[in-house]
Amino acid sequence: MKNSRWGPCSAHVLLAWFATILLVSCSSLFRDQEKPATADETKPKLVDEFVVPLATTEPGQEATSADLAALTRWLAKAQIVGLGESRHGVHEFHRLAHRLFAHLARANEFSVFALEINQAHGRRLDDYVQGQRDDVDSLLTEFWWPTEHFYDRALRDLLIWMREYNETADHPVHVAGFDFKQPSFAMSSIVEHLRSLDASLAAKVESLYSSVLKLGGFGVFPNVYGFTGTKTIPLPSRAGIENLRAGAQIRARGISHGSAGLAVQFGNDWRWQTHSLKANELSTNWTPLDLELEVPDNAGEFRLVVFHRGNGTVWFDEFFVEVNGERSVIPEADIATVEVRPLLMPTLQVMDYQLQVEEVGGLDGGRALRVDCVRAVDEALEVLREVDGLLRDHLALHESELPSSELVWLRQLSRLVLQSAEWRTLVENSRDVFLAENVTWLQKSGFPDSRVFFIAHSGHSERAPGKMGQLLADDHGQRYSPVTMRALSGQYAYYGDVRIHKPGDDLKLFTFEAEDSSLERGLQSLGGEDMLFHLAATGESDRARDWFASVEPPPGSGADVVILIREVHPILTP
Numbered sequence: 001m002k003n004s005r006w007g008p009c010s011a012h013v014l015l016a017w018f019a020t021i022l023l024v025s026c027s028s029l030f031r032d033q034e035k036p037a038t039a040d041e042t043k044p045k046l047v048d049e050f051v052v053p054l055a056t057t058e059p060g061q062e063a064t065s066a067d068l069a070a071l072t073r074w075l076a077k078a079q080i081v082g083l084g085e086s087r088h089g090v091h092e093f094h095r096l097a098h099r100l101f102a103h104l105a106r107a108n109e110f111s112v113f114a115l116e117i118n119q120a121h122g123r124r125l126d127d128y129v130q131g132q133r134d135d136v137d138s139l140l141t142e143f144w145w146p147t148e149h150f151y152d153r154a155l156r157d158l159l160i161w162m163r164e165y166n167e168t169a170d171h172p173v174h175v176a177g178f179d180f181k182q183p184s185f186a187m188s189s190i191v192e193h194l195r196s197l198d199a200s201l202a203a204k205v206e207s208l209y210s211s212v213l214k215l216g217g218f219g220v221f222p223n224v225y226g227f228t229g230t231k232t233i234p235l236p237s238r239a240g241i242e243n244l245r246a247g248a249q250i251r252a253r254g255i256s257h258g259s260a261g262l263a264v265q266f267g268n269d270w271r272w273q274t275h276s277l278k279a280n281e282l283s284t285n286w287t288p289l290d291l292e293l294e295v296p297d298n299a300g301e302f303r304l305v306v307f308h309r310g311n312g313t314v315w316f317d318e319f320f321v322e323v324n325g326e327r328s329v330i331p332e333a334d335i336a337t338v339e340v341r342p343l344l345m346p347t348l349q350v351m352d353y354q355l356q357v358e359e360v361g362g363l364d365g366g367r368a369l370r371v372d373c374v375r376a377v378d379e380a381l382e383v384l385r386e387v388d389g390l391l392r393d394h395l396a397l398h399e400s401e402l403p404s405s406e407l408v409w410l411r412q413l414s415r416l417v418l419q420s421a422e423w424r425t426l427v428e429n430s431r432d433v434f435l436a437e438n439v440t441w442l443q444k445s446g447f448p449d450s451r452v453f454f455i456a457h458s459g460h461s462e463r464a465p466g467k468m469g470q471l472l473a474d475d476h477g478q479r480y481s482p483v484t485m486r487a488l489s490g491q492y493a494y495y496g497d498v499r500i501h502k503p504g505d506d507l508k509l510f511t512f513e514a515e516d517s518s519l520e521r522g523l524q525s526l527g528g529e530d531m532l533f534h535l536a537a538t539g540e541s542d543r544a545r546d547w548f549a550s551v552e553p554p555p556g557s558g559a560d561v562v563i564l565i566r567e568v569h570p571i572l573t574p
Helices: 063-076 089-105 119-128 136-141 153-166 183-195 199-213 375-397 404-424 433-446 467-477 517-525 540-551
Strands: 020-024 080-085 112-118 174-179 227-232 244-253 258-266 275-279 287-293 301-309 312-321 324-331 353-356 368-373 452-457 482-492 508-512 531-533 562-570
Touching: 063 089, 080 089, 080 433, 080 467, 089 153, 089 452, 089 562, 112 119, 112 153, 112 433, 119 136, 119 153, 119 174, 119 183, 119 404, 136 153, 153 174, 174 433, 183 199, 183 375, 183 404, 199 375, 199 467, 227 353, 227 368, 244 258, 244 301, 258 287, 275 287, 301 312, 301 368, 368 375, 375 404, 404 433, 433 452, 433 467, 467 482
Parallel strands: 020 562, 080 452, 080 482, 112 174, 112 452, 482 562
Antiparallel strands: 020 531, 227 301, 244 287, 244 312, 258 275, 258 301, 312 324, 312 368, 353 368, 482 508
């Protein structure tokens, strides 16, 4: 494995009021070995029904597992448990994930440990766990950015434990992935499988896949902003504005997915006022976009934004600003000088859009602002859908010759390739939709009727609109239970400046302090540092209610369990 790497922090994820919470301090947990537990240490000191000391984040200490008895009860109904980490690149988060899964595997018969890594990669790791190969270290070195923050000493130890556990277990455990961002691995697995079934089809599929990969930009990140062009427009004195409007006309061609429209933002105000049309609402006829704007106090200017997120071509014409009923037209030539929003990660993304002022095609036959999504994007989708059809037709013909598990896996591999392309091309610009789909596939099809324990960023795992956690909750109800890990202070490893970071660059080391002293005060009010804290019914626990009242903002959002760790350390390479 590569040397340890460090890099930029993911955005903080707010954690919710109504949650079940675990609290843990770990000033002495950054060790490979724990001292043996004494008889007294094996007995959790009950604070009340909802608050129990947590013994350690370190796995492998069977004598101390009594502290997790409450967790066993809290998650008794769950078929899928989502363990969220508030920051990637934290060693203790991975070690505790190992400990929790080992406990749940024994106590609740959880059998699948899934990571936020490419699903085709996860299958190769599971071959090791099932004793079908012995090259664990080479398997760990073949994984590449952007999931290196999962491949540390803790993962290696977990894989070795899982393999040893399976030697005597009545129900074997598995490791899996549920991400899709690296389609080349799924593509190569499909071609490899097909060679033994139909060499000519394998060659054709391999050629088609190669043509798609030449487009570039797959396997890293899509340009999630699509095309976003901004024009800053000054305003008269705020005191003189009684009514402010802005608008334009829009038409489109060749749009099968995505959206386009107009938006306005004032100063540093985070709110966007938007008028957008989805693909099925756009047509070749001109359609008005009109915004009646709410103007913040002391606003001296606003940003007028045109955007196109999808395929095909969009035209904009007749831009205007109307102040107190007096309309001013903004010439297309002026709008053509819009500042195009740069790529979030220019070394890892490509701009799929082209901007020009078209001389013919305006509303009155004059000029219009034209934004094209490059044709190669549609061509890639067409090719991959053709391959998916060829593969499914072939598997249907040979269904009797293949084990059902292999058929299911080949179809899923093809789906992973399509997911990567659809994410890149913004057919579905929410990665969480596909993450939820793949976790559900693991539970229902990959390992039918299994109990799945997965680890991901808490921004994905918690119940929040549009996020994987909410999508899983909608699909599985109370059978999905999110757990969140959060640290008060310490260090973690993550990517560097996203403007210049690229695969192969070293990760960076980040240090952070307690973000809210009320968390510390809350811990003290409970009379201890290392706590399991259950908040399913806050009103039934005076201590739970009082602790929550002492914390502002509350440390739990969209989770059933929050694990609060006092101090953490960065990931370690094997």
